[in-house]
Amino acid sequence: MAWFRNLTKVSSIKSSLKNTHPFPLLASSLTHFSTEANKHNQAPPxxxxxxxxxxxxxxxxxxxxxxxxxxxxxxxxxxxxxxxxxxxxxxxxxxxxxxxxxxxxxxxxxxxxxxxxxxxxxxxxxxxxxxxxxxxxxxxxxxxxxxxxxxxxxxxxxxxxxxxxxxxxxxxxQPLTFGIHGVEEHAIFLREVYHAQEIRRKLLLNLMLSDMPGISQEEKSRLLHCVVVGGGPTGVEFSGELSDFIMKDVRQRYAHVKDKIHVTLIEANEILSSFDDRLRQYATKQLTKSGVHLVRGIVKDVKAQKLILNDGTEVPYGLLVWSTGVGxxxxxxxxxxxxxxxxxxxxxxxxxxxxxxxxxxxxxxxxxxxxxxxxxxxxxxxxxxxxxxxxxxxxxxxxxAGGGRANSANGVELGEPFVYRHLGSMATIGRYKALVDLRQSKESKGIALAGFTSWFIWRSAYLTRVISWRNRFYVAINWLTTFVFGRDISRI
Amino acid sequence: MAWFRNLTKVSSIKSSLKNTHPFPLLASSLTHFSTEANKHNQAPPxxxxxxxxxxxxxxxxxxxxxxxxxxxxxxxxxxxxxxxxxxxxxxxxxxxxxxxxxxxxxxxxxxxxxxxxxxxxxxxxxxxxxxxxxxxxxxxxxxxxxxxxxxxxxxxxxxxxxxxxxxxxxxxxQPLTFGIHGVEEHAIFLREVYHAQEIRRKLLLNLMLSDMPGISQEEKSRLLHCVVVGGGPTGVEFSGELSDFIMKDVRQRYAHVKDKIHVTLIEANEILSSFDDRLRQYATKQLTKSGVHLVRGIVKDVKAQKLILNDGTEVPYGLLVWSTGVGxxxxxxxxxxxxxxxxxxxxxxxxxxxxxxxxxxxxxxxxxxxxxxxxxxxxxxxxxxxxxxxxxxxxxxxxxAGGGRANSANGVELGEPFVYRHLGSMATIGRYKALVDLRQSKESKGIALAGFTSWFIWRSAYLTRVISWRNRFYVAINWLTTFVFGRDISRI
CATH class of the missing domain: 3.50.50.100 (FAD/NAD(P)-binding domain)
Structure with missing residues (x-):
């Protein structure tokens, strides 16, 4: 029926339009513009x-x-x-x-x-x-x-x-670079969405370039070497995600280069230094198991295709992610x-x-x-x-209390001062593994968890914290589709 | 129980890790690199x-x-x-x-x-x-x-x-510019994902800039004037989407500037010239109703902030989308x-x-x-x-038939030649409205539909044509969330 109603609709429109010009005259259709333009109302600066x-x-x-x-x-x-x-x-x-x-x-x-x-x-x-x-x-x-x-x-x-x-x-x-030359120019931080976009584009480009005819084995290894500097939660989580991506998606979809791609995590001290000792060791073991090379070193200089450590070692890289804290x-x-x-x-x-x-x-x-x-x-x-x-x-x-205006809050009772209670730290380390450290501080005792349970807690905790329902919904959908179909690899 | 198992797991890991250095030596962890680098295997060019x-x-x-x-x-x-x-x-x-x-x-x-x-x-x-x-x-x-x-x-x-x-x-x-000066430089085409990304970023930027203190009314009108050149299906669909976005989302989320934003569609001849007359008139009426100004004109020159028509009219714009066909x-x-x-x-x-x-x-x-x-x-x-x-x-x-190699298919029977049968044309014109023209050619008779039914057919037809199940699923989810939550306006 709707089908017929539509047809009727079209016919009636036809007749109603018969006498009107389908294109209004140019002048009249642009009036909103000229009138606006003539006003020249200057808004206050x-x-x-x-x-x-x-x-x-x-x-x-x-x-x-x-x-x-x-x-x-x-x-x-x-x-x-x-x-x-x-x-x-x-x-x-x-x-x-x-x-x-x-x-x-x-x-x-x-x-x-x-x-x-x-x-x-x-x-x-x-x-x-x-x-x-x-x-x-x-x-x-x-x-x-x-x-x-x-x-x-x-x-x-x-x-x-x-x-x-x-x-x-x-x-x-803002990210700390400790005055190291070349960091701003060649490394990518991981603080904004456009950083993540840049990392994704570069990673996919390197994967494709490394499969091109005419590329040397040396250059291929370089392009496929992802280096992360900084072993805090961001660096560890990114390394974990990356190795997960390599183990699960690259092996299937970039079969020609799958054995050449490597992740190296460089940290001057210990990774996840704020976490419980046992968790730190668990993280170290899991990362190593999933193919992340943990290197203790201090970066001295960063060039376009390689970085140089304090001891003179040169580390060629295709992708360099920098997450050594903020200042x-x-x-x-x-x-x-x-x-x-x-x-x-x-x-x-x-x-x-x-x-x-x-x-x-x-x-x-x-x-x-x-x-x-x-x-x-x-x-x-x-x-x-x-x-x-x-x-x-x-x-x-x-x-x-009536103290909202400028210079009017002097007599207002402010109540309790701000007190921070640490609810615990969390970090994922790749495939269904995470760390949850529920201690109040580094010295105190408390609960430390690792593995699937804490991964589940981590996911749930974050899902309930993403602010809008729209994004909660999308995060859940994203996780579901990644689980079912794998990750999206189109380079847009 | 899983909770306890995890705790036990951590403890056992602790003991298993006791005797291993958490960070392997630098040299050994970078071997994959040096060995690769020493090979110097040159791939064929x-x-x-x-x-x-x-x-x-x-x-x-x-x-x-x-x-x-x-x-x-x-x-x-x-x-x-x-x-x-x-x-x-x-x-x-x-x-x-x-x-x-x-x-x-x-x-x-x-x-x-x-x-x-x-x-x-x-x-x-x-x-x-x-x-x-x-x-x-x-x-x-x-x-x-x-x-x-x-x-x-x-x-x-x-x-x-x-x-x-x-x-x-x-x-x-590739998009046709007819040699018009400034098109490549100032207009955005709509052929690739990065074009759509550029349009989205620019549109959101203009919406935000137009609300800034210190901006003149003239400049505000210019920034909020979206001009589409070319009245084919792409131009019409984009105009429709844009006016839908303005009517539904801009009014709510950019309340300060909602009455200043306008869409103008410039076309030298008729819009949707390949469609049935009645559909074309229906489209014209619907677009006009949803606030799109239809202007018949030929663009002569494009400058950074305005375009000039053949008759000398200057049309200031904030966003210019060009879709006048391909060559x-x-x-x-x-x-x-x-x-x-x-x-x-x-x-x-x-x-x-x-x-x-x-x-x-x-x-x-x-x-x-x-x-x-x-x-x-x-x-x-x-x-x-x-x-x-x-x-x-x-x-x-x-x-x-054994003719797969170069220069070996001469004797192979090719079978039926390629014959094209037109299955009909479709175009949306914004909010739950679309045109479906099921005629074989412009001259022949057939079914022409407009309105909600054809919008539904259009959506269904496209949904079943998006190639992978992953993307079918995402398109459906996107439509659902847009319907429930409105469009996403974060400028990333």
């Missing part, structure tokens, strides 16, 4: 201080774990939220290593800000600005920004300012705020930057001031997420 | 003619619809298959427009060659070479190639040769083979290039020679797919 009839404005710098957890928890009935970041999504970093080899898809680990805090794209006073913060003027409650215009060749970036009532600095950290970014270094050990932005027990009004800092870019007597917390998603949550509650509390 | 103890070799140039359908159907017990293409996957082109706005994911429309023809990555004599064909030497049964090394800065492309027993040229076509590529133009009308490689009724031995051509790059008296077939996936299937059967037949 920034957001000025909030007026009494507006909500107070919280400016959040950064879209990592800390900033996003904060925005998710902010009460948008109290505050307008303005977020400044060069990326419009949060990266679910613990699963990023899995995307490099196609176990998971890139979009499954990226969560758009608008889904984390819908007000940001709906409320008239809330905004997301795809920009970098270039400077902070704490005296005038101002943030200086510059737009990100990569991909639009015809547009130069421009500058603007935002006034804040409350400012939360959650700029994160403060140039912007954080440039800020004229008191610093915590390690160059982080110093904060008190309530995560406030002291000596200035209305400035807070959370996540990897901040650390407790020495005067608090508290230790610097590790640069973990877990810490950032907990601080973001705490900060949301703190700001909501301040706002409810 | 190409694949020479097949020997009697080897299977005859079919070389396929291209991984579009034609080449992939051919490879899928080739009997790998008879032939070795060598494929040369700059991309290692087939793009499911009819769904590409949907990926630009996030209705579908990029990987759901890309099928790796290794999944289409598994022998290519498993059989010792079958290969996929990520390369461009640079020349064809029909006298010596040789193909000249050059590797693709984009993304590996430290590696220069190199050249090699492949001998063929049978050669199938399925190089496809032969420079390589096809350079081949010294008889040509068909339109510059395509001329073929006889059995899709053979005449006057040379063992060379065939299928898909958009080929056309019937005038001497055959047959019309040039449209550059459609449907035609390419049917020709690929026919070619697989023809080559299998030749191989079974």
């Amino acid at each position: 920034g957001l000025g201080p909030t007026r009494p009839n507006e909500k107070p404005r919280v400016v959040v710098l950064g879209t990592g774990w800390a900033g996003c957890r904060l925005m998710k928890g902010l009460d948008t009935n109290i505050y307008d939220v303005v977020c400044v970041s060069p990326r419009n999504h949060m990266v679910f970093t613990p699963l990023l290593a899995s995307t490099c080899v196609g176990t998971l898809e890139f979009r499954s680990v990226a969560e758009p800000i608008g889904r984390i805090q819908p007000a940001i794209s709906r409320e008239p006073g809330s905004y997301f600005f795809l920009s970098n913060c270039t400077a902070i003027d704490t005296d005038n409650h101002l943030v200086h920004c510059q737009t990100v215009t990569d991909g639009v060749d015809s547009l130069d970036p421009w500058k603007f300012k935002i006034s804040y009532d409350k400012l939360v600095i959650a700029l994160g950290a 403060p970014s140039p912007l954080v270094n440039s800020l004229e705020l008191p610093k915590a050990p390690g160059g982080r932005i110093g904060v008190d027990e309530w995560l406030r930057a002291p000596s200035v009004q209305d400035v807070f800092s959370i996540g990897d870019c901040s650390g407790f001031l020495e005067s608090t007597g508290k230790p610097t917390l590790p640069a973990l998603a877990q810490v950032a997420e907990r601080q973001g949550k705490y900060m949301a509650n703190l700001l909501n509390k301040i706002g409810k | 190409g694949l020479g003619p097949t020997r009697p103890n080897e299977k005859p070799r079919v070389v396929v140039l291209g991984t579009g619809w034609a080449g992939c359908r051919l490879m899928k159907g080739l009997d790998t017990n008879i032939y070795d298959v060598v494929c040369v293409s700059p991309r290692n996957h087939m793009v499911f082109t009819p769904l590409l427009a949907s990926t630009c706005v996030g209705t579908l994911e990029f990987r759901s429309v890309a099928e790796p060659i290794g999944r289409i023809q598994p022998a290519i990555s498993r059989e010792p004599g079958s290969y996929f070479f990520l390369s461009n064909c640079t020349a064809i030497d029909t006298d010596n049964h040789l193909v000249h190639c050059q590797t693709v090394t984009d993304g590996v800065d430290s590696l220069d492309p190199w050249k090699f040769k492949i001998s063929y027993d049978k050669l199938v040229i399925a190089l496809g076509a 032969p590529s420079p390589l096809v133009n350079s081949l010294e083979l008889p040509k068909a009308p339109g510059g395509r490689i001329g073929v006889d009724e059995w899709l053979r290039a005449p006057s040379v031995q063992d060379v065939f051509s299928i898909g958009d790059c080929s056309g019937f020679l005038e001497s055959t008296g047959k019309p040039t077939l449209p550059a459609l996936a449907q035609v390419a797919e049917r020709q690929g299937k026919y070619m697989a059967n023809l080559l299998n037949k030749i191989g079974k």
Whole structure:
């Protein structure tokens, strides 16, 4: 019946259209444009201080774990939220290593800000600005920004300012290269989705190039040598994923080169140094078993096709992934705020930057001031997420008590200071194996698990933490299809 | 219990590892490398003619619809298959427009060659070479190639040769720009996955930039003006997807700019000129209703931020998508083979290039020679797919009859020539609306459908045609999540 209804529909349309020209005249169809163009309404070059009839404005710098957890928890009935970041999504970093080899898809680990805090794209006073913060003027409650215009060749970036009532600095950290020459140029980090994309493209390209006629055995070995520098959780997880990819997918789909591909993990000290001894040994054994060469060494120099260790050994590579921890970014270094050990932005027990009004800092870019007597917390998603949550509650509390405006929170009772309780560490080491360390600290006793059970716990824990239902669903679907069909190897 | 077993496992590992150094010595762990490096085995600079103890070799140039359908159907017990293409996957082109706005994911429309023809990555004599064909030497049964090394800065492309027993040229076509200045530079085509990725990134960037402080109303209008040139199925489908994205997702997630975004479709003649009159009118009405401005005009010049029409009208744009049909590529133009009308490689009724031995051509790059008296077939996936299937059967037949080797098929009975029967045309025009034209040709009578039913037919038809079960599954999942959660807007 629907079939016939459609046919009738078409006929009736035909008759209704008979007398109208199918193409409206050019002039009339482009009116929206000319009228707009004639207006020349210049928008203000920034957001000025909030007026009494507006909500107070919280400016959040950064879209990592800390900033996003904060925005998710902010009460948008109290505050307008303005977020400044060069990326419009949060990266679910613990699963990023899995995307490099196609176990998971890139979009499954990226969560758009608008889904984390819908007000940001709906409320008239809330905004997301795809920009970098270039400077902070704490005296005038101002943030200086510059737009990100990569991909639009015809547009130069421009500058603007935002006034804040409350400012939360959650700029994160950047990979440490220890001043080693060539790292920035030749190695790939594993912090952003585009890093994972680059690794995937390069890995697949090397696999294909190594099968070409006219290539020497030496060059083939080089192209198929994947080197990971840094034996922390990221390096270990990536090595595990890579060896899993090689054992399961490369053997089937790149049969010509399957015996030539190798993974080497270079670490100056012990791998997974923060984990329990037994877990570390288990990880070492599992990685070795799955073909990862563990090498203890210090990288001295990185060239385009090889790296050089401290003892002079040359290690040719086709793919070099660098994950030796993180340190403060140039912007954080440039800020004229008191610093915590390690160059982080110093904060008190309530995560406030002291000596200035209305400035807070959370996540990897901040650390407790020495005067608090508290230790610097590790640069973990877990810490950032907990601080973001705490900060949301703190700001909501301040706002409810009427201290939301700039310079108005002096009398407000802040309540409990931030206390971090470590819930345990987790790391996968490839095929259905993971480590779970549920001790509170390195010295204390607690539960340490390895193997399939902990792999299952790891997967479940992460699945329930991926923020939106959409991405939870996609991660589960990705895992299922990888299990059933293998990984995707199209190089797009 | 599993919990306890794991704990025991860790303990037993601990003891088993006690006496082994967790890090093997550097020298021993890098042996695979030095031994390889010392061999200096030079691989031959190409694949020479097949020997009697080897299977005859079919070389396929291209991984579009034609080449992939051919490879899928080739009997790998008879032939070795060598494929040369700059991309290692087939793009499911009819769904590409949907990926630009996030209705579908990029990987759901890309099928790796290794999944289409598994022998290519498993059989010792079958290969996929990520390369461009640079020349064809029909006298010596040789193909000249050059590797693709984009993304590996430290590696220069190199050249090699492949001998063929049978050669199938399925190089496809390239977008027509009619020599209009600035098209290549400023417009984006919609033929490859990376085009769709570029469109998506640019669209999301423009949406975000247009919301920045300091932007003029004029600039905002420009950034949010999406112009599509070319009213064929691709242009219409992309316009439809775009207006659907605007109506459904932009209004919710970019509330600040929702009324400023516009889509203009520029076409010199009629949109969907190959479709039934009634369908064309229906499409015109639907597109207009969903906010697409249809403009009849001819583009004269394209600049970075505006294009100029023949009548002098300037049309500022933020995103320009160009889909005005396709023509032969420079390589096809350079081949010294008889040509068909339109510059395509001329073929006889059995899709053979005449006057040379063992060379065939299928898909958009080929056309019937005038001497055959047959019309040039449209550059459609449907035609390419049917020709690929026919070619697989023809080559299998030749191989079974003992004519698989170079210069040995002269006496073989080829059977039925290739006959194309048009099964109908389909195009979506946005939200649950599509056109299905089941007529055999433009002049003949037949069934023409529009609306939800045909949208349903369209979706079902495509879903069953996406080659692997993995991608069928993903396309269905993508459609489901888009329906439930909306489109993904993270700019990665």
